[in-house]
Amino acid sequence: xxxxxxxxxGLFRKYLFSLDHKVIGLQYALTSLIFxxxxxxxxxxxxxxxxxxxxxxxxVGSLFGGAQCAGRRPASGVL
Numbered sequence: 001x002x003x004x005x006x007x008x009x010g011l012f013r014k015y016l017f018s019l020d021h022k023v024i025g026l027q028y029a030l031t032s033l034i035f036x037x038x039x040x041x042x043x044x045x046x047x048x049x050x051x052x053x054x055x056x057x058x059x060v061g062s063l064f065g066g067a068q069c070a071g072r073r074p075a076s077g078v079l
Contacts, residue, residue: 015027045057
């Protein structure tokens with residue numbers, strides 16, 4: 001019987017609680033890509049609201065039924 005053996009870890013435990021520098025690099029790259037996509041999506045939503053005030057954002061507006069924020073009044077054209 002061998003004195004050295006490898007402990008089998010699950011996929012979740014291996015990649016979430018790893019101390020291996022290669023796995024940590026993959027975690028960093030994946031996390032940065034996710035936050036890049038979230039930031040890109042928010043930037044598109046902000047630009048849509050500036051370009052077309054009062055109109056629902058195409059995908060987000062349909063999810064919420066075109067409901068506006070509570071307390072927000074439609075623009076009257078007068079600043």
